[in-house]
Structure formats: structure tokens, C-alpha cells
Amino acid sequence: MTDRFEELFADLRAETLPTVRPPGAATLRRAARRRQAALSSISAVVAVLMIAGLIGIVVRPGGGQSSFNQEAPEPEHYSQAVLAEKVAGFLNAGEEAMRSGKTFTYIGPEMVTSRHELLGGTYEMPVTCFGSGDVAVAVHTTAVGKSPISTTYDHPCVTQKLTTETLLTVPQPSGMVSVEVTGVGVEPGEAAFGYLLQLSQDDRIRYQKAAESVLPKQWHTMQSTFLDGADGAQLPVRPVEQVITVACVGFGSLTLTVGPVDENETFADRIDVPCTLTSPAKWELRYTPPGKSLRTTITPDRTAIGRSAAAVSIAEAG
Amino acid sequence: MRISGGRVQPAAGARRVVAVTAIAGYGSETLTAVRPSFDEVYAAHYADLTVQLYAYFGDRQEAQDVVQEAFYRALVRWNSVAGYDDPVAWIRRVAWNLAVSRWRKARTSLSFLRKQRRIEPQAEGPDPDRVALVAALAALPAAHRRALVLHYLGDLPVAEIARREGVAAGTVKSWLHRGRAALATQLDLTDSTGGA
Structure with a gap:
């Protein structure tokens, strides 16, 4: 039967091929020259469509001046440091987020692909491009065993702040998001592209509650947090043995430290906790504070940042 | 040195x-x-890629729009693309990315070549029997259809389709199996050897 299918498709190819007449390459070149010449006006049209919300994208122009009225016969070249700083500024992102390299691309004519394994949920994805030219963006979201859902659009690279926001849904419990970026008429050093993937507040709370649900029902104090970075708290307790329980939902791992509230911020004990997507476990530390308070600090590893939630409870032993 | x-x-x-x-x-x-020169690659692969996309869309116009857009994107960055190990693979990837994009039809850029094509010679379509195959393909889920087209018309091995789609090889094998079974039913192909 397999041979029969090969035969069927071979026949389709053999009979269809002679009927396909491509426009000459010269025609394609002429059209390409016209399109390149029209790039600036296309950018303007795209901007208007975006502002009108006609293609489901919201543009937040900053700086107050139009970005599309400039003529740039010779694209300017920038150092990588300048490009990184500009893109981080456009996204209101810290240098740490940009340094991760996953959300920042020095674009050129080649396609650059970044992949992210993310928690399921809705993500806001602000994107920006600093410099000159345009960038073709393709975002593919894939759940295990499913076909990818893809979105493609062009984004202008400009020197005034221009951020485009899209919403992205990652299937439960987790999915792979790949972002493909290709400069259109852009040479290396002329532009840089950046984006952030920010889980919605509702989903963050959902994951925090999932972590909380693992903890013991009896507690004196409980805190939960979505792990965007290190987080700590000073908590009033009696100077008796305390049981500190922690759970983490998501990717990577975290380190919980516990110690007295003092100027040196020393810790008395620590525990490394793996984060898991399903069936998270609870982990325990026991500590007797010297005074009427104790300090806990949660430090996620790099793979947990932005992709995990943790909860900590404190109860007196016995 | x-x-x-x-x-x-x-x-x-x-x-x-x-x-x-x-x-x-x-x-x-x-x-x-x-x-390779752009003209060479364009002449050698335009039609083959168009047939693949035609089998996927069931629409020649749509297939040509996507293939021309893919070749346009290759043309404007040919200095880089020509240096790749397999420039045709790059063009095919762009074409299929465009094919699965929800935003493809919103792209104004595609229309400029469609205007050009009006002055190109138009040819007759394939034999009605082949149209039946294309119609049967159109009734399949998109992933099954893509797998069949890439495998039988694009000559891609299962492992490469799996990489392209971001799924396990076993998933692609399942898509191919189910796609073949559905085609066999729709085209009323009898199986004397057992199993589609």
C-alpha cells in the first residue's frame, strides 16, 4: 500500500510540475526593488494598522515623535553595547533580562531562532527593534505531541521607542515557544531585536496557589511568590523550634535559606529544592531562632527565574 | 597566515x-x-516547491503566493542564504512557515507579485484523478497533510519532518499512518497486503 501512495504522489508531481510556470527571476527582482524602495511607506502603513488595532497588535509609541518620517539613505552602525542598551530601554527591562541572551538578538540577514520552554498560561510579549530596516518575526507555540501554532508579522526597526505587544497562549502544563527573527534588508550592526515573555498575573497566582496547596494545613505564617528573582522575608516568631516547609512548582530549582534577623544576614541552614511541573513535593527545615524573628530567603536558579512559583510556611514544631 | x-x-x-x-x-x-546563483535555485526548485504547497493548500494561487514570498525573502539576503549548506532547505522552511501562519493572508506584500503573474502564461491544471488526491488531502488535519506532503513530495525523512515540526519522530510516523489510512478510505484504495 505504501508503494501505491508513492505512486500517487509521484503522479501528482509529474503531472503538476509542467503546469507550473514561475514568473521570471527578472520579474521577481524588479518587484523586489520596488518593494525595497517602498519599505519606509510600508512601515508607516503597518504602524497605522497596528495603532488602529486592526491586526490584533497594540503599539505603544514612546518619546512623542513619529518614528517613520526619517530618511536613512545610509543605515547607521552601532556597537553591540549600544544596541543592547537601546533595546533594554525600549522594553523597560533590566540588563539581567537582556544578558540572558534568550530575549535579545543582534539581527542580520540570517534567521536566528530562540527557544523557550515555558509554563502553560497567557503571556504578554512586548517586542521591539532598534535601528534601521525591518524584521520578520515568526512565533511558534508547540505543546508536546501537537502541531505548532504560528504567528508571523513584520516589525519596523526604528530609533524612537516603539513597542509592539502580542498575547501568546502556551498550552498546559507547559509548551515550547520558538521565536524566529530575520532582518529584512538589515546587515549586522544596523539593528537589534528584543522581546520579553511575561506570564499574566492570573496565571502567576494560579501557580502560587498550586505551590501553597502542597504545604501543611497548619501554619503560623505562609508566603508565596512567583520567582522573578531572589525574594526574602523577616517574620515574627517565638524563640522555639520552627518547621519551615517549602514547595516549588515549575522549572529549575531554588535554594531556601533560614537564619536570624541580623545585620550580617547570615544564615543558619539551607535546603535545595527541585521545582516540578506536576505533583510538587514539600521539603522541610527545622530551625530555632535566637530571638523573636527569623529571616527566610528564596533564591531561584537561572532556569527557575520567570518560570516557577514557590510557597513557604512556618509552624512551631510539635 | x-x-x-x-x-x-x-x-x-x-x-x-x-x-x-x-x-x-x-x-x-x-x-x-x-x-549556487539565485537564478539557478529559483529555476530548479520553484515548481517543485509550488507543487508541495499546492498539495497542502489545494489552491494553486495560494501556493504560488507563498512560494514567491519565500523566494523574495531569499533574494534580498542571497549573499547569506547562498552560503548555507542547503539554501533550498532555508527557502522551503520559510515557505512552510508562511504556509502555517495565520497572518499570511493579511500580508500586503504578497499582492505585488500576484499582479505580475497576470501577464505570465497560465497553464492547465492537473488531471482530474490528481485533483481527487488533492481534495482528499484537503480533508485531512493540517499536521497529517503536512507530514504526507513533506514526506512524499518534499522527500523529507521522518526525522527531518519531526525536527521541523518540533515533535517526536513517533508522532510524525503516527501522522503519516493516520493520514495514509484516511486517504485510502477517501480514495477507495483497496489494500491487499494488509494495513494502510
Whole structure:
């Protein structure tokens, strides 16, 4: 039967091929020259469509001046440091987020692909491009065993702040998001592209509650947090043995430290906790504070940042 | 080490040859890298890629729009694309990315070539029997259809389709199996050997 299918498709190819007449390459070149010449006006049209919300994208122009009225016969070249700083500024992102390299691309004519394994949920994805030219963006979201859902659009690279926001849904419990970026008429050093993937507040709370649900029902104090970075708290307790329980939902791992509230911020004990997507476990530390308070600090590893939630409870032993 | 190089400007349709001479120590060696010209690749692969996309869309116009957009994107960055190990794979990837994009139809850029095509000679479509195959393909889920087309028309092995789709090889095998079974039913193909 397999041979029969090969035969069927071979026949389709053999009979269809002679009927396909491509426009000459010269025609394609002429059209390409016209399109390149029209790039600036296309950018303007795209901007208007975006502002009108006609293609489901919201543009937040900053700086107050139009970005599309400039003529740039010779694209300017920038150092990588300048490009990184500009893109981080456009996204209101810290240098740490940009340094991760996953959300920042020095674009050129080649396609650059970044992949992210993310928690399921809705993500806001602000994107920006600093410099000159345009960038073709393709975002593919894939759940295990499913076909990818893809979105493609062009984004202008400009020197005034221009951020485009899209919403992205990652299937439960987790999915792979790949972002493909290709400069259109852009040479290396002329532009840089950046984006952030920010889980919605509702989903963050959902994951925090999932972590909380693992903890013991009896507690004196409980805190939960979505792990965007290190987080700590000073908590009033009696100077008796305390049981500190922690759970983490998501990717990577975290380190919980516990110690007295003092100027040196020393810790008395620590525990490394793996984060898991399903069936998270609870982990325990026991500590007797010297005074009427104790300090806990949660430090996620790099793979947990932005992709995990943790909860900590404190109860007196016995 | 010193490296010197020279380029031969190609005539339209000619192969571009980049000769690089590397001089190291007392000896010298000339390395010749042959880069395909855009015209060559366009002429050799446009129709084949269009047939693949036609089988996927069931619509020749749509297939040609996507293939032309993919070749346009290759043309404007040909200096880079020509240096890839497999420039055709890059073009095919762009074409399929465009094909699965929800935003493809919103792209204004595609229409400019459609206007050009009005003056191109138009040919008859395939035999009605082949149209039946295309119609049967159209009834399949998109992933099954893509797998069949890439496998049988794109000649891609299962592993490469799996990489492209971001799924396990077993998933692609399942898509192919189910796709073949559905086609066999729709086209009323009898199976004397057992199993589609």
C-alpha cells in the first residue's frame, strides 16, 4: 500500500510540475526593488494598522515623535553595547533580562531562532527593534505531541521607542515557544531585536496557589511568590523550634535559606529544592531562632527565574 | 597566515564562484567554493516547491503566493542564504512557515507579485484523478497533510519532518499512518497486503 501512495504522489508531481510556470527571476527582482524602495511607506502603513488595532497588535509609541518620517539613505552602525542598551530601554527591562541572551538578538540577514520552554498560561510579549530596516518575526507555540501554532508579522526597526505587544497562549502544563527573527534588508550592526515573555498575573497566582496547596494545613505564617528573582522575608516568631516547609512548582530549582534577623544576614541552614511541573513535593527545615524573628530567603536558579512559583510556611514544631 | 580572495561577477543565471587562496607557511592551497546563483535555485526548485504547497493548500494561487514570498525573502539576503549548506532547505522552511501562519493572508506584500503573474502564461491544471488526491488531502488535519506532503513530495525523512515540526519522530510516523489510512478510505484504495 505504501508503494501505491508513492505512486500517487509521484503522479501528482509529474503531472503538476509542467503546469507550473514561475514568473521570471527578472520579474521577481524588479518587484523586489520596488518593494525595497517602498519599505519606509510600508512601515508607516503597518504602524497605522497596528495603532488602529486592526491586526490584533497594540503599539505603544514612546518619546512623542513619529518614528517613520526619517530618511536613512545610509543605515547607521552601532556597537553591540549600544544596541543592547537601546533595546533594554525600549522594553523597560533590566540588563539581567537582556544578558540572558534568550530575549535579545543582534539581527542580520540570517534567521536566528530562540527557544523557550515555558509554563502553560497567557503571556504578554512586548517586542521591539532598534535601528534601521525591518524584521520578520515568526512565533511558534508547540505543546508536546501537537502541531505548532504560528504567528508571523513584520516589525519596523526604528530609533524612537516603539513597542509592539502580542498575547501568546502556551498550552498546559507547559509548551515550547520558538521565536524566529530575520532582518529584512538589515546587515549586522544596523539593528537589534528584543522581546520579553511575561506570564499574566492570573496565571502567576494560579501557580502560587498550586505551590501553597502542597504545604501543611497548619501554619503560623505562609508566603508565596512567583520567582522573578531572589525574594526574602523577616517574620515574627517565638524563640522555639520552627518547621519551615517549602514547595516549588515549575522549572529549575531554588535554594531556601533560614537564619536570624541580623545585620550580617547570615544564615543558619539551607535546603535545595527541585521545582516540578506536576505533583510538587514539600521539603522541610527545622530551625530555632535566637530571638523573636527569623529571616527566610528564596533564591531561584537561572532556569527557575520567570518560570516557577514557590510557597513557604512556618509552624512551631510539635 | 594570510588570506586573500577574489570574486568573479556572474552573468545572469551563471554560477557564482568564489575562490579563496589560503597561504600558510611555505605552501599554498587554493580552495574553491561553489555558491549556487539565485537564478539557478529559483529555476530548479520553484515548481517543485509550488507543487508541495499546492498539495497542502489545494489552491494553486495560494501556493504560488507563498512560494514567491519565500523566494523574495531569499533574494534580498542571497549573499547569506547562498552560503548555507542547503539554501533550498532555508527557502522551503520559510515557505512552510508562511504556509502555517495565520497572518499570511493579511500580508500586503504578497499582492505585488500576484499582479505580475497576470501577464505570465497560465497553464492547465492537473488531471482530474490528481485533483481527487488533492481534495482528499484537503480533508485531512493540517499536521497529517503536512507530514504526507513533506514526506512524499518534499522527500523529507521522518526525522527531518519531526525536527521541523518540533515533535517526536513517533508522532510524525503516527501522522503519516493516520493520514495514509484516511486517504485510502477517501480514495477507495483497496489494500491487499494488509494495513494502510
